[in-house]
Each structure stands twice: as structure tokens, then as C-alpha cells.
Amino acid sequence: MSSIHETIHRMGRQARAAAYRLAQLSSDEKNTILRAMATAIRDATPELLEANSRDLAAGVEKGLSPAMLDRLKLDEKRIESMAAGIDQVATLPDPVGQVMEKWSRPNGIEIEQVRVPIGTIGIIYESRPNVTADAAVLCFKTGNATILRGGSEAIHSNVAIAQALATAGAPEHAIQLIPFTDRDSVAALAGMDQWLDLIIPRGGKGLIETVVSLARMPVIKHYDGICHLFVDEAADIDMAVSLTVNAKTQKCGVCNALETLLVHRDIAPNALPQIAAALCEKNVELRGCERTRAILTDVKPATDEDWYTEYLDLILSIKIVDSSEEAISHINQYGSHHTDTIVTADTATAERFLRSVDSACVFHNISNRFADGGEFGFGAEIGISTDKLHARGPMGLRELTSYQYRVRGNGQVRG
Amino acid sequence: MSSIHETIHRMGRQARAAAYRLAQLSSDEKNTILRAMATAIRDATPELLEANSRDLAAGVEKGLSPAMLDRLKLDEKRIESMAAGIDQVATLPDPVGQVMEKWSRPNGIEIEQVRVPIGTIGIIYESRPNVTADAAVLCFKTGNATILRGGSEAIHSNVAIAQALATAGAPEHAIQLIPFTDRDSVAALAGMDQWLDLIIPRGGKGLIETVVSLARMPVIKHYDGICHLFVDEAADIDMAVSLTVNAKTQKCGVCNALETLLVHRDIAPNALPQIAAALCEKNVELRGCERTRAILTDVKPATDEDWYTEYLDLILSIKIVDSSEEAISHINQYGSHHTDTIVTADTATAERFLRSVDSACVFHNISNRFADGGEFGFGAEIGISTDKLHARGPMGLRELTSYQYRVRGNGQVRG
Numbered sequence: 042m043s044s045i046h047e048t049i050h051r052m053g054r055q056a057r058a059a060a061y062r063l064a065q066l067s068s069d070e071k072n073t074i075l076r077a078m079a080t081a082i083r084d085a086t087p088e089l090l091e092a093n094s095r096d097l098a099a100g101v102e103k104g105l106s107p108a109m110l111d112r113l114k115l116d117e118k119r120i121e122s123m124a125a126g127i128d129q130v131a132t133l134p135d136p137v138g139q140v141m142e143k144w145s146r147p148n149g150i151e152i153e154q155v156r157v158p159i160g161t162i163g164i165i166y167e168s169r170p171n172v173t174a175d176a177a178v179l180c181f182k183t184g185n186a187t188i189l190r191g192g193s194e195a196i197h198s199n200v201a202i203a204q205a206l207a208t209a210g211a212p213e214h215a216i217q218l219i220p221f222t223d224r225d226s227v228a229a230l231a232g233m234d235q236w237l238d239l240i241i242p243r244g245g246k247g248l249i250e251t252v253v254s255l256a257r258m259p260v261i262k263h264y265d266g267i268c269h270l271f272v273d274e275a276a277d278i279d280m281a282v283s284l285t286v287n288a289k290t291q292k293c294g295v296c297n298a299l300e301t302l303l304v305h306r307d308i309a310p311n312a313l314p315q316i317a318a319a320l321c322e323k324n325v326e327l328r329g330c331e332r333t334r335a336i337l338t339d340v341k342p343a344t345d346e347d348w349y350t351e352y353l354d355l356i357l358s359i360k361i362v363d364s365s366e367e368a369i370s371h372i373n374q375y376g377s378h379h380t381d382t383i384v385t386a387d388t389a390t391a392e393r394f395l396r397s398v399d400s401a402c403v404f405h406n407i408s409n410r411f412a413d414g415g416e417f418g419f420g421a422e423i424g425i426s427t428d429k430l431h432a433r434g435p436m437g438l439r440e441l442t443s444y445q446y447r448v449r450g451n452g453q454v455r456g
Numbered sequence: 457m458s459s460i461h462e463t464i465h466r467m468g469r470q471a472r473a474a475a476y477r478l479a480q481l482s483s484d485e486k487n488t489i490l491r492a493m494a495t496a497i498r499d500a501t502p503e504l505l506e507a508n509s510r511d512l513a514a515g516v517e518k519g520l521s522p523a524m525l526d527r528l529k530l531d532e533k534r535i536e537s538m539a540a541g542i543d544q545v546a547t548l549p550d551p552v553g554q555v556m557e558k559w560s561r562p563n564g565i566e567i568e569q570v571r572v573p574i575g576t577i578g579i580i581y582e583s584r585p586n587v588t589a590d591a592a593v594l595c596f597k598t599g600n601a602t603i604l605r606g607g608s609e610a611i612h613s614n615v616a617i618a619q620a621l622a623t624a625g626a627p628e629h630a631i632q633l634i635p636f637t638d639r640d641s642v643a644a645l646a647g648m649d650q651w652l653d654l655i656i657p658r659g660g661k662g663l664i665e666t667v668v669s670l671a672r673m674p675v676i677k678h679y680d681g682i683c684h685l686f687v688d689e690a691a692d693i694d695m696a697v698s699l700t701v702n703a704k705t706q707k708c709g710v711c712n713a714l715e716t717l718l719v720h721r722d723i724a725p726n727a728l729p730q731i732a733a734a735l736c737e738k739n740v741e742l743r744g745c746e747r748t749r750a751i752l753t754d755v756k757p758a759t760d761e762d763w764y765t766e767y768l769d770l771i772l773s774i775k776i777v778d779s780s781e782e783a784i785s786h787i788n789q790y791g792s793h794h795t796d797t798i799v800t801a802d803t804a805t806a807e808r809f810l811r812s813v814d815s816a817c818v819f820h821n822i823s824n825r826f827a828d829g830g831e832f833g834f835g836a837e838i839g840i841s842t843d844k845l846h847a848r849g850p851m852g853l854r855e856l857t858s859y860q861y862r863v864r865g866n867g868q869v870r871g
Contacts, residue, residue: 046627051833059811061788061814064811064812064814065811065812097802143685144833146831146832150822150826152833157814159844159845160814160844170736176525177834227593234668237847238844239844239845253649253672254672257668257669257788259843259846261676261845261846277867280867283865283867283869284869286868287870291869291870345613357546358718378751391864395862396479396480397476397479397480399476399479399572400573400860401859401860401861402860402861402863403860403862403863404863404864404865405862405863405864405865406665406864406865406866406867406868406871407565407863407864407865407867407868407869408868408870410869410870411863411868412861412867416561416870417561417563417567417861418559418567428674429574429575429672429858430574430653430654430676430845430858431845431846431847433858433859433860434860434861439718443844443845443848444848445814445815445816445817445848445849446815446816446817446818446832446849446850447810447818447820448818448819448820448822448826449806449819449820449821449822450819450820450821450822451691451821452695452698452699452824453822453823454698454699454702454706454822454823454825454828455823455826455831456704456706456707456827
């Protein structure tokens with residue numbers, strides 16, 4: 042413990058020093074290094090495959106599930122995709138240095154609010170080794186030093202990726218990977234608020250809650266997406282069918298997939314059979330409230346537990362509501378404040394829904410699946426925040442920056 | 457403990473429900489209620505004075521210092537000032553509902569990023585009863601429900617203020633005051649992240665650290681101001697004297713007051729005697745590094761401890777540095793990243809200083825004392841954040857809001 046603690050605190054001090062050097066790099070300098078990182082990853086393909094094969098062998102021995110092994114696996118295509126992702130980040134606009142606002146005061150002082158790097162960021166993640174490159178590169182682009190702590194399953198792959206990135210000319214210690222994968226390393230990282238400005242845990246709820254309970258610095262959380270779609274009485278039924286099918290089945294294991302369908306009682310007798318038929322074709326299991334089961338007689342009952350559940354699977358809970366107000370209340374009570382959609386041709390109802398649902402993303406007549414940094418046009422995404430402070434919803438490069446006030450005068454004193 | 461816990465969790469649930477009602481109020485509705493709150497405070501003057509006299513009597517009995525008793529004291533002037541502050545908040549622009557950005561995507565979806573209330577905010581504070589009104593009113597203006605937990609010394613005054621505010625027509629439970637003042641109430645508040653979106657502790661370092669170690673939700677911290685002023689070799693010496701005296705003595709017990717003066721070695725022999733003479737007239741005690749003491753021979757030695765100290769008193773530490781780079785390094789290492797000033801006629805040096813000092817406020821040729829929401833033109837200030845996430849530096853109404861993405865389409869699905 043003590044040696045892990047010392048090592049991680051030393052990494053923290055080094056990260057802080059690196060952050061000051063990083064903050065001085067121009068966008069061009071950072072982009073040149075990013076392109077060199079992409080090249081380094083491509084050039085290291087044999088080493089990455091070799092390191093990854095050791096992780097995979099250990100994973101087979103440990104009895105990891107086929108899904109887990111697939112997440113862990115690197116192949117030439119995935120390595121190329123990692124490198125292409127880095128090249129892509131190099132092409133994005135750099136938010137650092139942007140003047141957010143500028144004004145002057147009656148006494149003549151000129152105030153500028155300017156985007157600056159946050160400083161030092163800890164990333165704690167689980168099995169996917171590509172996170173090592175993805176997260177480090179987004180932080181680097183925004184002038185932040187990173188300390189990465191990946192899962193034990195991917196340790197050889199993570200070390201190999203970090204080593205490749207380190208050859209690309211970034212300031213020393215700009216990207217550091219913790220060589221330990223035990224729990225003490227998370228505690229040490231979460232406790233050193235003098236060296237670390239932010240922690241972003243990327244993984245399951247258990248990981249996030251552990252970090253939240255230990256951390257003394259801010260944590261940006263990417264919790265569950267218990268996302269809803271509400272079919273209002275004034276909905277176009279064809280649109281409701283199409284959006285529901287897309288939101289539930291286009292990719293069901295992700296946080297912006299649909300988990301609960303709410304249907305206005307007046308449209309339910311017409312809409313529900315059509316929606317159910319379309320979902321049935323996609324092999325979606327339905328669970329309904331009592332009134333739903335009066336219309337869709339072969340549907341299983343939904344319990345209160347279902348309204349709180351993120352299935353991440355081809356399962357959908359359905360509830361009939363009396364009004365858009367009831368839909369809003371249900372979403373605010375049972376949802377996870379991630380992404381919620383209304384389908385309606387009634388603009389007034391839609392606007393009331395958008396204003397009243399307390400979620401990061403509120404959508405009118407589009408699929409929940411659009412809650413995504415790429416779909417929003419951010420070019421890159423570090424995740425979808427379920428926090429309300431600093432960053433909410435899809436997080437791009439801008440959300441990896443802070444700001445400072447630069448104020449210029451000519452000798453003003455306060456009276 | 458259990459009963460405190462239950463009471464505070466019930467207040468949390470009530471705050472959440474109130475927040476949903478608050479979010480629906482128009483700016484006009486909120487401003488009308490704010491003006492009614494100001495009137496209610498004025499009308500309650502006799503009750504406030506009576507409640508405050510009980511706190512003062514208890515304080516005298518407990519042996520509080522004259523300074524503490526003064527902080528605690530309400531009189532007619534202070535009550536009028538509290539009411540006038542509320543009237544002033546009513547006149548400020550409401551950030552809620554502002555469209556921060558708006559764009560459309562090639563597929564036709566229209567994305568709006570809109571300011572919304574954060575939701576529910578806990579304020580934990582110490583002895584000044586006026587914080588009850590000040591903090592609650594700023595949160596109310598921005599559509600947030602508050603749970604206030606004041607110090608035991610001011611409990612009668614706080615209850616009386618909260619009762620007066622409650623008569624003004626705000627939604628029920630929009631402003632709640634915790635009737636307990638023991639430590640368990642802080643722990644209960646800090647643990648209920650399902651009901652509370654943010655905690656703002658207002659008080660000393662001990663209070664803030666307690667909240668940070670207990671809190672599961674974000675905490676906006678207002679830590680120390682170890683503020684520096686650097687007299688560059690190219691400084692106008694008269695300006696350096698005037699800014700140093702203002703920054704140190706205009707009000708010395710506040711976080712944006714000057715604590716350490718850094719002087720370039722080439723200007724020190726000329727500048728230091730003039731600065732010291734002016735500070736001496738204001739009864740400032742000086743503590744200097746060895747080189748400072750070679751010039752100012754009757755100054756006490758400064759230890760390493762001094763560079764880390766926020767005196768909040770008429771004491772100033774002085775260090776001679778070899779370069780602006782050394783000044784920047786000193787500030788980044790020993791400072792608290794609050795507010796730091798350079799005095800120089802050399803624009804290139806000034807700009808390098810502004811870009812390189814990792815502080816919320818970086819100033820060129822003005823007094824550190826301008827780091828203030830009022831001086832920045834924010835109209836109101838909840839404090840000066842030493843955090844880098846969400847809010848940094850002076851916090852106005854805007855910093856008490858979050859945002860959500862409202863996205864409108866016509867049936868788009870993700871392919």
C-alpha cells in the first residue's frame with residue numbers, strides 16, 4: 042500500500058509539472074504530436090498484438106466470457122481504427138485559448154474569460170484497451186495531463202499502447218499509465234486532490250460508485266441511461282413505431298437505448314398493437330403495466346422494478362399514462378435523467394415536455410439514439426455525463442476544459 | 457442520528473419536488489416573489505431583532521469573540537441591507553432559459569443548448585445570518601431549491617429569516633432551513649446524492665474539508681486566497697506601490713487580499729524601499745527572503761511556511777525573484793490558484809504571465825482586490841470558487857445554472 046501510494050503520488054506530481062508544459066503548447070504543436078501518436082500506434086502493431094495475446098490467454102485461463110474476451114481483443118483492424126481516431130482528433134478545433142466572453146467595466150478594466158486546460162485528469166476504466174488511447178488523446182488535445190488506471194485484464198495491452206504513445210514527442214509524463222491494477226491504486230488516485238483536478242471513471246455502476254465514495258476531487262459520472270420514449274395522444278403512429286424500433290433495437294447495449302415506452306391512453310389502442318408487432322419482429326421481449334396487458338394480452342407484467350431498470354438488452358417495459366403530465370412525472374421519478382423523447386404533432390405539448398423533463402437530452406420526434414457526441418457534431422466524445430455540473434450529456438473536447446479570467450488595466454485600484 | 461437522517465432525507469425529497477415547480481416559474485413570477493421576500497424581511501424587522509438578540513445573548517454566554525459577535529449581529533441597517541440585496545437580485549437578468557448555443561445537423565435535427573436550474577442545492581455556512589437570505593435568494597432567482605444548514609450560533613436568527621422568506625409566495629419547500637446544527641446533519645446532507653445536486657460550503661477551511669470528505673455529490677469550494685503581486689523589472693514603480701498598498705490594505709481579511717509580494721531582482725533596490733515605506737504607513741508587518749532583507753534591513757525573515765500562508769491580516773511576505781519565470785513557478789507552487797497580478801509595462805511579459813499562471817483570475821496592472829463578482833459586473837456573487845470545474849473564480853447567477861440539450865426533428869432515426 043505505502044509503495045503504491047508513493048508511486049501514485051509521484052505520478053501525480055509529475056502530471057502537474059507536465060500539465061504546465063502542456064498548457065504552453067500551441068494547437069499546431071499538439072496536432073503534430075497527435076499525428077505522431079497515430080503513426081506510433083500503427084508502427085507498434087506487432088507489439089500491441091503480442092501484448093494483447095498475453096491478456097487474451099490470461100483471460101481464457103481466468104474463464105472470461107466470450108463478450109468480455111471480445112471487448113479485450115485487439116486485431117489489426119481495431120488497431121488501425123485506434124490510430125485513425127487519433128488522426129481525427131488532430132483535425133478537430135482546439136478549444137484551449139478560445140475567448141468565451143470579453144467585456145470592459147466603467148473603470149476601464151478589460152475582462153476576458155478564456156478557455157484553459159483543466160490540468161490533470163485521472164481516467165479509471167475497465168476492460169477495453171482502446172480507452173487507453175482514446176481518453177489520453179482527448180485529454181492531450183485539450184492540454185491536460187492524464188493518469189490512466191486500466192483494468193487488470195488488459196494490463197499488457199494498456200502498457201504497450203501507453204509505451205507507443207510515449208514515443209511521439211509529448212512532454213514527459215503527459216500521459217502516464219499506473220502499473221498497478223489493484224483496488225489500492227484507485228484509493229490512492231482518488232485521495233490526491235492536490236495533484237489531480239478531475240477523475241472520470243469509465244465503466245459500470247460499481248466502479249463509478251467506488252470512485253465517488255473515495256474521491257476528494259470532482260468526478261464526472263457516466264451513470265445509467267434509463268431512457269424513455271413517450272407516444273403522445275397527438276403522435277403520428279408510423280413515426281412512433283419507427284422511432285421506438287430504432288431507439289430500442291438499433292443497438293441495445295448502450296446508454297442511450299430505449300428502456301421504457303410510455304403511451305398516452307387515448308392513442309394506446311391504435312398505436313400499441315402496431316408498435317408491438319414491429320418490436321416482435323426484432324425479437325424484443327415486452328413487459329407491460331396492467332392497462333398495456335389489456336391491449337397486448339400476451340405480454341408479461343412489468344413490476345415497479347422494471348421502471349427502474351436499464352436492461353441493455355432486447356427487453357422493453359411499457360406503461361400507459363393518462364396525460365403528458367403523468368409521462369413527465371414518471372420520467373422524472375424513475376428515469377436516470379439521460380435522454381427522453383416525446384413523439385407528438387402537438388408543438389405546445391412537445392415544448393412543455395422539453396421544458397419539464399429534467400434530463401440531459403430531451404428530444405422531440407427523433408430517436409433517443411441521437412444522444413451522442415458524434416451525432417451532435419462534437420467530432421469526439423469522452424462519454425455522456427449524467428452529472429449536472431460542468432458537463433451534462435454528450436461531452437466533447439470543450440467539456441475537457443476550464444477557464445480563467447484574464448483582466449488588464451492601467452493601474453486601477455479598488456476604492 | 458436516525459431521526460435527523462430521516463428529517464433531512466424528507467427535506468431532500470421535498471426540495472426535489474419544489475425544484476420541479478420552481479423550474480416552471482417565469483422570470484417575472486420569480487422577480488415578483490423576490491420583491492415580496494424583500495418586503496417580508498423589512499416587515500419582520502422586530503422579529504428578526506428579537507431572534508438575533510437571543511443568539512447574541514447565547515454568544516456572549518458562550519464567550520464568543522467581539523469579532524464573532526459582530527458577524528452574528530443584526531441591526532436595522534443590516535436588515536435593510538439584506539432586503540435591499542433581495543430587491544437588487546430581482547432586477548438582475550435571469551440566466552434560466554437562455555439559449556447558449558444553437559445549431560442544426562445535416563440530417564435536419566435542430567440542437568439547442570439551454571440554461572436550466574441545477575435543481576437542488578445545499579448551503580452549509582457558519583455564523584453570519586445574512587447568508588440565509590443571500591444564498592437562498594440567489595438560488596431562488598436561478599430556479600433552484602435550497603436546503604440551508606447554518607451554524608448553531610445564529611440558529612434563532614436563521615429560523616426567523618427563513619420564516620419571513622417563506623411568507624412571500626414561493627413554492628412550498630423552495631427554501632428550507634435545517635433545524636439541527638450538529639455535525640450529523642452535515643453528514644446526512646452530504647450523503648443524499650439522490651436528492652441534492654450540489655453542496656456549497658461557505659466558511660473556513662475546516663468546514664469545507666469536512667464537506668469534501670463526506671460529500672457524494674459535487675461540492676463547489678471557496679478555499680483560501682494566497683494571492684500574489686509580481687513587480688516585474690519593467691514595472692512603473694509608482695503603480696507598483698499603489699497596487700501593492702491597495703491589494704494588501706484596502707481590506708485585508710478577505711480572500712482576494714494580497715499575501716505575497718514578488719519583486720524582480722533588477723527593480724528591487726529601487727522599488728522595495730518605496731513599497732515598504734508606503735506599507736509601513738499602513739502598519740503592515742513585512743517578512744522577507746534573505747535578499748529582501750539585504751535591502752530592507754529591519755524586516756523579519758520569511759520561512760517556507762510564509763509562502764503557504766493566507767494571513768488575512770496586515771502582514772505581507774516578500775520574495776525577490778530572478779525572472780518572471782521564477783515568479784510564475786513560485787505562484788503555481790505556493791499559491792492557491794485564486795488571483796495573481798503582474799505589474800509591468802512590458803506587454804509580452806504580461807501576456808506570458810497571464811497565460812502561464814494557473815489561477816482563476818490573472819491580472820495585469822490592476823489590484824488583486826478586483827477579483828469580485830460585483831467588480832466583474834455580475835450584480836451578485838455567491839462566492840469565489842477555487843475549483844476548476846463548473847465554476848472558477850467569481851460566481852454569479854450563471855454559475856448557479858446547468859444546461860440541457862433540447863433537440864427537435866421530424867422522425868429521424870439513427871442508421
